[in-house]
Amino acid sequence: DAGVTQSPTHLIKTRGQQVTLRCSPKSGHDTVSWYQQALGQGPQFIFQYYEEEERQRGNFPDRFSGHQYPNYSSELNVNALLLGDSALYLCASSFGPAPFNQPQHFGDGTRLSIL
Amino acid sequence: GQQLNQSPQSMFIQEGEDVSMNCTSSSIFNTWLWYKQDPGEGPVLLIALYKAGELTSNGRLTAQFGITRKDSFLNISASIPSDVGIYFCAGPDSNYQLIWGAGTKLIIKP
Numbered sequence: 001d002a003g004v005t006q007s008p009t010h011l012i013k014t015r016g017q018q019v020t021l022r023c024s025p026k027s028g029h030d031t032v033s034w035y036q037q038a039l040g041q042g043p044q045f046i047f048q049y050y051e052e053e054e055r056q057r058g059n060f061p062d063r064f065s066g067h068q069y070p071n072y073s074s075e076l077n078v079n080a081l082l083l084g085d086s087a088l089y090l091c092a093s094s095f096g097p098a099p100f101n102q103p104q105h106f107g108d109g110t111r112l113s114i115l
Numbered sequence: 116g117q118q119l120n121q122s123p124q125s126m127f128i129q130e131g132e133d134v135s136m137n138c139t140s141s142s143i144f145n146t147w148l149w150y151k152q153d154p155g156e157g158p159v160l161l162i163a164l165y166k167a168g169e170l171t172s173n174g175r176l177t178a179q180f181g182i183t184r185k186d187s188f189l190n191i192s193a194s195i196p197s198d199v200g201i202y203f204c205a206g207p208d209s210n211y212q213l214i215w216g217a218g219t220k221l222i223i224k225p
Binding site: 004033035040041045048058090092102103104105108109 | 119146148150155156157158159160163203205207210211212213214215216217218
């Protein structure tokens with residue numbers, strides 16, 4: 001039973017570039033949430049996708065966008081990268097959207113470094 | 116917005132010691148979750164609590180959902196080296212978005 005898988009594991013970009021991160025949910029899960037975790041902090045909710053639509057969004061600018069495919073996998077896109085976007089990006093999956101989406105299962109994240 | 120405050124920020128313990136950490140909020144939560152994160156990995160769910168007063172164990176770990184619904188505690192008995200890591204509490208806010216504490220870092224004294 002495959003857990004949540006994310007790719008790539010590490011990525012280095014420069015300011016102004018665009019990046020796409022990918023996530024495959026745990027088998028049987030249909031909801032994907034994305035989080036940003038800065039060094040030394042807890043994760044911060046970016047947004048959640050269910051039935052190929054963004055259902056909820058945290059306090060992140062429009063530079064952060066996403067997509068969910070019919071097979072439930074998801075992408076996180078970040079445009080016009082800033083130095084402050086350097087972080088670990090975590091994907092979590094669950095069965096059902098909020099408020100039924102606990103507990104969530106996490107992937108190991110993509111470490112994004114902006115130079 | 117709602118915030119979760121974890122304490123202590125870090126703990127130095129000797130192998131075999133019991134560990135206690137807690138998580139508090141100024142607002143009510145209906146679910147408390149405890150996760151552990153090892154370096155280079157994502158958080159792993161340890162214990163989920165859904166009812167005020169609930170006491171739940173997972174091996175050497177025990178967590179409690181405070182009766183005020185504004186706090187939760189995690190205890191680890193007889194710590195072992197693999198307990199090292201960062202422990203996070205988390206809970207869904209009024210919009211059902213998961214918010215997190217800043218974590219308690221557990222370090223084993225050499």
